[in-house]
Amino acid sequence: MSGHLLTLGELGTEGITELLSLTDRFVEVGQRPIPKVPALRGRTVATLFFEESTRTRLAFETAAKRLSADVLTFSASSSSLAKGESLRDTVETIDAMGVDAMVVRHRSSGVPAQVARWVGDGVSVLNGGDGWHAHPTQGLQDAYTLWRHFCPMPDGLPGTVAPDVPTLAGRRVAIVGDIVHSRVARSDIEAYTALGASIVLVAPPTLLPVQPREWIDGWLPPDDAKRVEITHHFDDVLDELDVVGLLRCQRERMIDGLIGSIPEYVARYGLTFERAHRLRRRAVVTHPGPMNRGIEIAGDTAEDLAADGRLLVTRQVTHGVAVRMAALFRLVGSGTALGADERD
Template identity: 80%
Template sequence: MSGHLLTLGELGTRGISELLALTDRFVEVGQRPIPRVPALRGRTVATLFFEDSTRTRLAFETAAKRLSADVITFAAGSSSLSKGESLRDTFETVQAMGIDAAVVRHHSAGVPAQIARWADDGVSILNGGDGWHAHPTQGLQDAYTLWRHFCPVPDGPPASEPLDAPSLSGRRIGIVGDIVHSRVARSDIEAYTALGASVTLIAPPTLLPACGREWIDGWLEPDAAKRVEITDSFDDVLGELDVVGLLRCQRERMVNGLIGSVPEYVARYGLTAQRAQRLHPDAVITHPGPMNRGIEIAGAVFEDLADARVLVTQQVSHGIATRMAVLFRLIGSGAALPGDGLA
């Protein structure tokens, strides 16, 4: 693994699989009475969030602390950026405090990559979400959640090695909502196709890439791109899906005229009670959050299916273990076997 994590595409199938297998080890750590290991003792991780976040920030900070790293928290609203300081000067100030890694979240695509170019040797940059571009750790946690749902770990003591190779082969996954503006969608597509799944993108034409297939073919490997389909009809594919991945309906899209009213969106793309009855009996539902109940999914559907088929809580829980795996590989003894240095 390189010194930074900016997209999942740079990892490839092997890198993604290795991180998901390592995540298994850290899920087990999280189940201990004291869920902490000394793997990153003496290391310092900074969270540089120039955009609001709850889940991603807390997951990274919790992951770093469980690995015994020190954490520096940066909030743009209360920083010298409000006094006119440049982004580069802000980063270099934090870097001068002696950090080993920085998690960067920004509303503009490409900012984590630019900061990686400014970073000193030995400082790793992790993309915590940039604009419409990428959210690699979200893609990893979503892929891990689905893999372990469909291929659960047997009861008993943890195995010293992964019991099965990470795979979503044969699964058909739908991603529903604002595809073109979603960094989560892009990273999920990369993760799912790398693991062998077929992906169907489902959205109104105004929320699908205008160039259609060219958009997919332009950034996915050819073998992965072949496993992606695009449609504007949720109802046509609903019963064939193993996974319904819902994306947040952003109200600003309505203001900009990209979609109509909330009732119109729900009528065509919401997981209503009527649509829930047509789901495959074993189909599951994911959502990266924050969720708009009554829009992406009916409140009653969420409550009725939450215990067994809505995996939102599992996504959040696995997000901590996934980020522990990423941090361990980047700034820990990344060349070690998964069991080494954890206990």
């Protein structure tokens, strides 16, 4: 792995599977009475969120603290940016404080990559989500959640690396909703295809890139791109799915005229009671959160699927901490202090 985590495409299949396998170890750490290891003791992680977030920020900060790192939390609204300081000056100021890693989230695509060019050689930059571009740790947590749902750890062996290699081979995954504006969609596509899944993108033409086939072929490896299909008709693929990955329907898209209305969107792309009952018996549903109940998924349907263990949203959140522990450990850790005898 490189010194940064900016996109999953830069990791490739080997890097993705390495991080997912390492995540197993940190899932076990999270199950301990004291869920903490000294792997990053003496290291400092700064979270620079120029765009608001609850799940991603808390997951990164929890992960860093469980690794015994010191955490600096940057708030754009109360920083010198409000006084006219440039982004570069802010980054270089924080770099000068001697941090070891920066987690950067920004509404503009490419900002984490630019930050990586500004910081010193000893600082790792992790992309916490940038514009419509990428959200690599979300893609990792979603892939890990699906892998461990379909290939669970052996009972009675917490913390033991299972004999299976991370894979989604043979699984059929639909990603439904606002594809073109979703950094989650792009990172999920990278992660799932790298692990061998076949993907079908389900969306109206207005929520897909103008030339979706060229878009896919332009950034995915050729063998992975072949496993991605596109349809405007959710009902046509329901019966063949193992996973339904719902994306948040943003109300501003209605203002922009990209979707006609909420009832129209629900009628064509919502996971309604009727559609849920057409799914395969063991098909599961994911969502990056927060869910708009009654839009992406019917409220009663969400409750029913959760009761059956088929709505994986809370597991995605739980695994998100372990995935971010794995990423921080691999980038800035010492490679030691993971054993049960090293607990704080």
